[in-house]
Amino acid sequence: MPTIRQVAERAKVSISTVSAVLNQSAYVSPELTLRVEQAARELRYTANAVARGLQSQRTRLIGMLVPDIAEPVYSLMVQGVERSLRQAGYSLLLGSTHNRQREQSRYLGMLRSKQVDGMLLLLGFGPEDEIAEAVESQLPLVFVAREPKSVAGDVVMVDNAEGARKGVAALIARGHRRIGLVVGPRDLAVSRSRIDGWRAALAQAGLGADESLICEGDYTDGSGRAALQKLLALREPPTAVFATGFLMMTGCLAECRALGLAVPSQLELMTWSDSPLLDVFDPPISSVEQPSAEMGERAAELILRRIANKDLPPQTIVLPTHVRLRG
Amino acid sequence: MPTIRQVAERAKVSISTVSAVLNQSAYVSPELTLRVEQAARELRYTANAVARGLQSQRTRLIGMLVPDIAEPVYSLMVQGVERSLRQAGYSLLLGSTHNRQREQSRYLGMLRSKQVDGMLLLLGFGPEDEIAEAVESQLPLVFVAREPKSVAGDVVMVDNAEGARKGVAALIARGHRRIGLVVGPRDLAVSRSRIDGWRAALAQAGLGADESLICEGDYTDGSGRAALQKLLALREPPTAVFATGFLMMTGCLAECRALGLAVPSQLELMTWSDSPLLDVFDPPISSVEQPSAEMGERAAELILRRIANKDLPPQTIVLPTHVRLRG
DNA sequence: GAATCACAGCGAAACGTTTCGCCGCAACCA
DNA sequence: TGGTTGCGGCGAAACGTTTCGCTGTGATTC
Structure with a gap:
């Protein structure tokens, strides 16, 4: 790789002049400018960003x-x-x-x-x-x-809390009364907000919030599958599940497949994603879209x-x- | 950000000694090693990768x-x-x-x-x-x-040619005789290989290769939609379409949706992808999987x-x- | 005509490392 | 005891830039 020094030598000017021309950081006479530019072109000079970074911080x-x-x-x-x-x-x-x-x-x-x-x-x-x-x-x-x-x-x-609230409210409007929530780790503020939203929607509808409907996952599809299993094993399983992560949702879906559960007729799924894929694929899975x-x-x-x-x-x-x- | 020099001053050794300790590039007595390590820890020293990069190339x-x-x-x-x-x-x-x-x-x-x-x-x-x-x-x-x-x-x-051949052969085995191919730009070797594979499969089955079944896309879903439109407008439209890109396939699928075409009963789709999503979503879309x-x-x-x-x-x-x- | 000014171009330091050759000291041998 | 050896540690150069202050020249002013 050619250096600024080689450009300078070829153009028969000083290093500082080359720098000034290439960065347009000072006035240089048209003549020298031309010589420098030509030399740089001939050598296919590319400034070394590492050196520049060191100097300029x-x-x-x-x-x-x-x-x-x-x-x-x-x-x-x-x-x-x-x-x-x-x-x-x-x-x-x-x-x-x-x-x-x-x-x-x-x-x-x-x-x-x-x-x-x-x-x-x-x-x-x-x-x-x-x-x-x-x-x-x-x-x-x-x-x-x-x-x-x-x-x-x-x-x-x-708006995590509000998004979750709206999503759950929409499910309630569709007639669901028991809505499972598959959420990320609880030590994340995001997760807590979404749980809050879930609670708020239920409260607004006058429904009780059964904490056993909340499953904690780790955003992997495996954890989604496990969560769905757990939810279905409840005495009163949910009729809809809101999996707040794309992979956790696909995990739920895979588990439904495995169990022969029809989506959405037997179990409705909702997820948190704006992947354009949901529009072209079945089953229809509603979503809370984030941009x-x-x-x-x-x-x-x-x-x-x-x-x-x-x-x-x-x-x-x-x-x-x-x-x-x-x- | 602390520099190696500050570490050296604090440990009361030279810069080179600090470097030697941190990179274990030379033997340093246990005593100085300890002093250096402690100083580095106290200052929360992190080596500057830019400077290192400049020096070490x-x-x-x-x-x-x-x-x-x-x-x-x-x-x-x-x-x-x-x-x-x-x-x-x-x-x-x-x-x-x-x-x-x-x-x-x-x-x-x-x-x-x-x-x-x-x-x-x-x-x-x-x-x-x-x-x-x-x-x-x-x-x-x-x-x-x-x-x-x-x-x-x-x-x-x-193995693009072979993959395409196998995929098309599988479609032929399913009874398809006219198989559309939505492929990337022809100036890509990949595309040409896949076209070759398509031809080979047809030839092996004793079927003619109708070049009008080949559509060139640019890997966007828009080009997939356009390709499908073009294919369906043919005098003898295909009964299966092999879209060799995920987005081009979803474009085809979206167009099928829009036209009310049932997949796969009215038109079968195949794609080139190993996205795990295809396993959990409908319609069933066969694929040539690449790892x-x-x-x-x-x-x-x-x-x-x-x-x-x-x-x-x-x-x-x-x-x-x-x-x-x-x- | 001497003093001042403007300014294009240059030299050198600095950025934070690594590395190589050198120095000084202790140990060893003759 | 004097010379050699070994070795831990150090100083300084180098990596390729940018930038700041200086120099030298030609023009301007009184």
């Missing part, structure tokens, strides 16, 4: 951590993030944590050492102290979809904004959800 | 370019790649090109300037000269799922191998496909 790199890249909701978010970042001239360093504390910590350290200009975090219950530390160290952070317990920072969320790609875009905007100005007050963006009834 | 960064992160096949590949890389201590720089030449070039340049140690490329018809240049410049490259026209390099492929996640893993292994030894002869890994009949 900016890498134009954004780190992003998601639980699982292959889950539709997250890949949509990543898509949105990538789109926005690329336009702004930033690159995306992506990591998958599988909600494991260990991986989260390791990745957090990796991203810091790589000197990312900011991080987009979609963390499970997590290394609160490490995050607090990151916040303190002035490293721009945006939390996406899940808010941290203790620290303040920029957040992009959806995942837009969340990614907003998160990217937020982090760029914060990089530009670290002293802005923390901002929380709450995006609305929409209930999509199907079938 | 290795960034432990791998760039990956895919057409679309949100498509299941690609997100599975990314998942596989990420998993392997993480274990090896590398990070993933991910870009989405949407098969656009312009984006591909821009990203290629970006990755080079970021000094990635290697690239995993899943390119459309593309900037052959830029790639040739990259190959020449000794930058480790692995082509995934799509092979470049002219240059030699490491490749991870699936996407494994392809990602193998690609990651290949690039690490090549980074370790640039002089290895180019290797091509061809993974098998499997026909999954459904319904």
